[in-house]
Amino acid sequence: MSAPPDDHAPGRRRRGPRSAGTDTRAALLSAARDEFAARGFDGATVRRIAERAGVDPAMVNHWFGGKEALFAATLEMPLDPRAIRSEILGGVPDAIGARIVGRFLTVWDGGTDGRAADGGAMAALLRSVTTRDLAARTLREFVTRALLRPVVERVSPDRHAERGALVATQLVGLAMVRYVLRLEPLASAARDDVVAAVGPTVQHYLTGNLGSTNPDS
Amino acid sequence: MSAPPDDHAPGRRRRGPRSAGTDTRAALLSAARDEFAARGFDGATVRRIAERAGVDPAMVNHWFGGKEALFAATLEMPLDPRAIRSEILGGVPDAIGARIVGRFLTVWDGGTDGRAADGGAMAALLRSVTTRDLAARTLREFVTRALLRPVVERVSPDRHAERGALVATQLVGLAMVRYVLRLEPLASAARDDVVAAVGPTVQHYLTGNLGSTNPDS
Structure with a gap:
């Protein structure tokens, strides 16, 4: 029943050898989970998530394409x-x-x-x-x-x-x-x-x- | 929003001063919860529930009208x-x-x-x-x-x-x-x-x- 292990899922692109990039992405995911848990979807902001992660807010768009896709990534849903x-x-x-x-x-x-x-x-x-x-x-x-x-x-x-x-x-x-x-x-x-x-x-x-x-x- | 405190709910009929009857009913409810939890709805039997409660199986029909209604009563659902x-x-x-x-x-x-x-x-x-x-x-x-x-x-x-x-x-x-x-x-x-x-x-x-x-x- 399982498809080939091909990385089509959103938020999984550009994954490669461990790098500063993957660290940033992981930090954003972790910060996003905390921020969404604390404030809900509407209350959470990209700026505060980036602050929590200690990175520039532009990294959210770079890695996830925005708040919606970042939230979907925290759910580990194949959902863009x-x-x-x-x-x-x-x-x-x-x-x-x-x-x-x-x-x-x-x-x-x-x-x-x-x-x-x-x-x-x-x-x-x-x-x-x-x-x-x-x-x-x-x-x-x-x-x-x-x-x-x-x-x-x-x-x-x-x-x-x-x-x-x-x-x-x-x-x-x-x-x-x-x-x-x-x-x-x-x-x-x-x-x-x-x-x-x-x-x-x-x-x-x-x-x-x-x-x-x-x-x- | 609340209706008069009239006992229309199934499994609540005949409630009155505390008696051997109410004890039997309470014992059956408690035994039924255990039996349903142990065996599911299909696996549970009226006979075993009565055994657990230490009463005659006829008491299930007397107090609840059968296994279905007894189950509904364990859920405290207004559901007959x-x-x-x-x-x-x-x-x-x-x-x-x-x-x-x-x-x-x-x-x-x-x-x-x-x-x-x-x-x-x-x-x-x-x-x-x-x-x-x-x-x-x-x-x-x-x-x-x-x-x-x-x-x-x-x-x-x-x-x-x-x-x-x-x-x-x-x-x-x-x-x-x-x-x-x-x-x-x-x-x-x-x-x-x-x-x-x-x-x-x-x-x-x-x-x-x-x-x-x-x-x-």
Whole structure:
């Protein structure tokens, strides 16, 4: 099940023989973990992270490309928000739901960096989210700003925040059932079957009629 | 936000002055927690629970009405599987999804027994599920046997296990986003708005076309 050990994961580029560069990168990651843990995603700043690491703030852009990607790197997620957004928004509009579910499964199944397909790192993350309030807030802020909001604002006709939250219910629940609770047949289902079943729901939340109880919000 | 302190919750009937009866009930609850923790929901037996408690197995039916309700009582959930099933299956077929979501929110919001509407007990349960493997297995077995399977087998045309798991993704995700991650506007949304938005998804998973990738499974 494992892909070749090829370093496609974001935040792993340019890794080579140990050098002052890799020390800087490691120091930034460590400082970022502390800063995000102390202030959440929104409260953390690139300047303070660089200060904690004792390096120039420009090093954050050099090594990670910005706060979002730095945060993703601290999670050890194969997740580059910018690349994910352009992949999701790049194809035919009717299949955005399917592309979101497909990309989501790829991240969890670890398809891009050779992790075993057990959602291990992500399941551990989800566990920590449910047990630590700050972890929940940090991840919520990150997912909202870096992923949900930009997509919803591009493709949804109205009720952006509500649609984003509804998309989140379906994705978080899919992760819980497939990777944490491991309910069959979903735990073992092929990726394409999951995309076919769940993609239309995400599409519906993004662009469909949400029900008439609260039509103006 | 709190209802009158009226004892509607299952497993709380017949509570009165302390008596041999309340001792028996408490002993059964304690024994049941140990037995479910040791063997999961499927592995636990009424006979062994009664043995652990040092009482006759008939006391389980007398006090709780069976293993399902006893398990629900150990969770301190306002949840009587039999009553929930008949409520869900009792109305017009097209609104089963809405009734499931509505009842689910009532359980989490604690509407039937005066708990504060913060999903407190249930959120704690969900946290424990994500951090303890046996808790996950036990809850999965219980929810599957007592709730998902009976409903799906009555109302779904095919692919019962798959449809049940898909319903679970939507409900678990709704709980995570509304009560654990507390993503707005869903965390503060009125119950009816949530039912209007999410009910059709559950209905679709129960009775709709699931996508064509795997039409025969």
